[in-house]
Amino acid sequence: MTNSAKQNPATGQVNGVLQSSFIGNSSTKLNLSRTLTGRVGNTQLQPFNVTLSELVAMFQPEQVKAGPKEGPYFVRGSCNGGRSDAAMALAENLLIIIDGDSSISDAGEIVEGAPDPKLAHDAMKQAGIEHVIYTSHSHHKHGQDFNKWRLLVPSDAIAHTLTSGVDAILDILHLAGVRVAPVSENNKLSQPWFFPRLDAGRAAGYYCASYETGRPFKVPDRLPEPVQAPASAKPKQRGESVVQAYCDRYPIRQKVAEMGFNLIRENRYLPPESKSGIAGAVILTGERDGRERLYIHNDSHPLKGRGLDSFDLYCEDDHNGDFKAAVKAAAELLGLTATDDAFALFIAAEDQTEAPEPDPLPVDVSGVSIENPPGLAGEICQHLNKTANRALPLIYPIVALQMLSLAAGSRKGLDGIKLNLLTLAIAPSAAGKEHGQSWLAQTAAELKLGRHVVGGISSDVDMIRNLIDGDGRCCYRIDEIQGLFNAIKSKNANTYESKIGDLILTLATSKVYQFAGNHRRTFLIEIDKEIDHLKKRIAKAEKEPEEGEETPDVEKLNRALRWLFKKRDFIENGWPDPVVSIMGHSTPSGLDSLITEDNIGSGLIGRCLVIRCAEEREKLQKVKETPFFGDVDLFNRLHLINDGSLQPLRVSTEARQMLDAIQSYYDQDQRLNAPVMGAIYARVMEQVNKVASLLALEAEEVKPEHVSYAFALVARCIEDIAYLLQKDTAQKANASIADIALHTRAEIKRKLATRKAKAEGISPGALRGAILNCSVKLKQITDQHRKSTQAEGKPDLYDQIVKRMEEVGEIQLKQAGKKTRYILTEGR
Known part of the structure; x- marks a missing residue:
């Protein structure tokens, strides 16, 4: 196809202006940089000078191998030194790279999965722009319609014109109907881009296409002349609400004009903050509700990447994003009475919080039952169900995981993570919570682990003493745990009570616990007395025993002395990897009120797995199994775990890919930096890694079923926390x-x-x-x-x-x- 071939009408207008912005060449030379080994942690780049044709040849299916997502990568231009924006500040003829990660729906919302890469290729080809496009590792991960790709466009862009070039290419794609969503990586100068690699199970879906007879793209410096958009009737919108009433009274086109947006052509606007001069704002009509929304992809605009109706713009522009204040002000502005306003506010809030299509979860957990974990944990749950007078099946997985954590001892989980757990189970009084607690205590005693299980926390000094006496391992089994939390948070708390919360966090998360000076001195005095006492016993034992006296085991005493010296060193220099768990239980009236924004922000509750059971009790059942140790097999298997290897857990390839997908999902900015819940989302991977590792202790390999269950459990905990936060909001004055x-x-x-x-x-x-x-x-x-x-x-x-x-x-x-x-x- 030649450059004069027929173009898509959607791109014709912009290309009429951009046609003079192309620079001809036979096979464009690309001055890039790359790594040969390692992942993104390797920042030492080498020159990578190739032609576009040579790059296309490297990306052909026969040249692309199956392997993990991460590996060697390239950057969009010449890098002088280690990878950084500063090292690329003088680079010329940068590649414009569009990361096809997600799409813009008709309602202006971001949805996971990009448009079909073939459509993007056709749009660029019809625009006469040379390029290569290839699918990335996650392509087809969630089905044939789930697309992930990267579009590489040779250009004359330099550091300060890169954003303009990205906006221009996005504009061409959007005009052609290819609504790929902009991402910040498109505009990052030194962003690493992995060379294509395939998932072994999806290799057949790899796609690569190129157009090498076009011209390199020249970043434009002017735009089409403004044209008058034809009048269009606004479709009827869904529901009767304050939001809807405002949108009806103040159409979106009127609102954007008031905010300084310039109409460039039909439905396309130039934001007043635009640095690129690209008309990167478009009005879209939602199929779901018929409401018109403004979508902005200009990187320089603070509202980029969101679909905004006229009420949203009013909320952001006049009320700094305070939705409640905007609804109240809009109701007054529109003359709604208090009676009319009540249910309208509900609909308005529903519209605000209800996304057209939720993002698909990174791992399919539709077939996972929270009450039936895989492996030994599941068999513990079955045993507890059979032996309970009043079953409480939703809590038993927590009990099983805490027992596995106790049996694991000092063993580490995935990526060296500590296998301690902080869990909160909420269920009605007399619903059967005590059954699991009693089973854990008796099982620990039978396994000779009873000294690591403690019934409560009386002070910070008590916690430190328990840590020392338990050789660095302690599991607190606390009923009615709201008493502990209330004491920690109370303004009238004693000094030792107020310190407990911080100490729990420190012991649960630190790699080395450093004793406070007064505590170090106190416990050194105590342990020195123990050492002196044991030395005297050893000295006496080494003498000939008197007639009738039992001969002491000197070697056993010496082992105890060596351990005391080791503990003394830990007290003096820091205790490595303390393993402190809390298994807390309470009632809805006791603990629901503690799940608040403030408490989550403080860190302790945000690190807990929270399970909130229904408020209806199960009926009494006839116990068919002998209580507690009716199943000796469970005891023997837990004993083997306790005596087991300390070698790192293995991870199957599929399980690792699932873990990577979960991490990528929760590392997305809208979750990682979400108000309130961001603190929960940021710890999802830590919780998933712990639960999956505990489930895999017996098999010594983390498998897909372990990851699926771990993610399902953590997702359920997130759901319960969100519910309790909503309840707290609804109960405030x-x-x-x-x-x-x-x-x-x-x-x-x-x-x-x-x-x-x-x-x-x-x-x-x-x-x-x-x-x-x-x-x-x-x-x-x-x-x-x-x-x-x-x-x-x-x-x-x-x-x-x-x-x-x-x-x-x-x-x-x-x-x-x-x-x-x-x-x-x-x-x-």
Whole structure:
């Protein structure tokens, strides 16, 4: 195909201006840099001077090998020294690289997976721009429609024009209908790009295409002349809400004009902050709700990468992103009364929090049962279920993991991680929590590990003494743990109580625990006395025993002395890798209120695996198994783990790929830096690694089933924490109608998701009573509604929420004979 071949009409207008921006060459020379070995940690680059044709030849399927995702890489230009932006500041003729990682939906939302790479290739080819495009390691990871690719475009870009060049290429792709989402890596000067490697199971899906008879791309310095966009009728939008009412009153085109955006051509705008001169803002109409949204891909704009309707722009521009303040102000501006506003606020909050399509999880856990972990942990859970008077199956995996942690001793998990756990299990009083606690204590005693299990924490000094007495290992088994947390957080706490929280964190996370000066001196005096006493015993034992005296085991005494000297050294110079676990239990009334934004931010609760059980107790069952040690096999297998090898765990290739996918997912900026929950997301990999390692202790190899379960358990814990945070918000004195309504909806879904409700459903009256009993704020609102003469004949807030949930298909009312019952819609 020649450069004068017919072009896509969508790219014709921009190419008319850009055509003069091409520079001709036979086979473009590329002055790049690369590594030959190692991963991104290797920053020592070598010159990599090739032609585009030579690079294309390297990327052909027969040249690309199967292997891990990371390995040797290249950068977009010449690098003078170790890899850094400073070392590339003078590089010329940079490659413009578009990372095809995700797409922009019709509603302007970012969705995982890029557009088809063939469409991107066709768009660039029709624009007459030489390039090469190839798929990356994660291509087709979640199915044939899941695309990941990189587009390489030779250009005349230099450091300060790189962003302009990236915006221009994105503009050409978007005009052609290839809505690849911009990512920050596109604009990073020294960003490493891995040479193509294949996943062995997806090798057949590798794609590489090139267009070498075009011209290198010249970063443009001017744009098409502005044209008047034709008037278009705005489709009817979904729902009646403050957000919707504002969008109807103030159309998006009016709003962007007020904010200084310049119309360039139909639906395309130039942001006032643009440094590139590229019309990188486009108005899209969502298929789901018909609402028009502005999507900005210019890197220089603070609102880049988001789909924003006119209310979103009002919220950001006039209220600094404070959604609640914006809703309240908009309601006043639009003249909504307090009565009209109540349910509208709920719908507005629902619109704000409900994404059109959630990002697919990095690992498929749809077939994983939290109550049935793989391997020995699962068999422990089965044993606990059989031996319980009142089963509490959701808590037993926590018990099993804590037992495995105790049996593991000083063994390390994946990547050298400590195998201690901080767990919080929340269940109703008399629901059966004590069964798992008792089993762990008795099992530890039978394994001669009882000295490592402690029933509570009385002070920081007590914790340090337990650490020393337990040879650096301690598991705290604490019922009604809210008492400990309340003491730690109380303003009136004694000094020793306030120090406990910090000490728990330090012991749980540090590689070496350094004793405070006063503690070091105290415990050195104590251990020196023990050493002197033992020396005297050894000296006496080495003499001839008197007649009738038992002969002491001198070698045993000497071993004990050597260990005392070792402990003394640890006290003096720091205790290496202390293993301190906490298995805490409490009731919803005791612990729910402790899961708050402040407590998560402080770090302790944010490091805990939190399981929140349903508030309905299971019925008593007839115990069919002998309590505790009816299954001797469990004891023997735990004993083997306790006496087992200290060699590092092996990891299967598939399990490692799954772990890499999870880490990549939670390292994305929208999760890693999310308000409040970012502290939880940042520790997901630590928790997954620990749980997977504990499950793999017996097999001595981490396998896919271990990773799948670990991720499912951690994801469930995240879900429970999010629910409890929402509950905390809804119970605050300044809680809005939207806060209360959103939590009520979540509470209804949890009630209908219990085992009994799934089987039988819940009658409307019983569901209403259960929800009002656990929500003081909602009950106050419904009581006020009932007493109001103006509200007579109108549904109260609870009724409106239930009706809304029926309308959107979250729940449904089923007829069962003469009775009607609510059930959770399948798939919800």
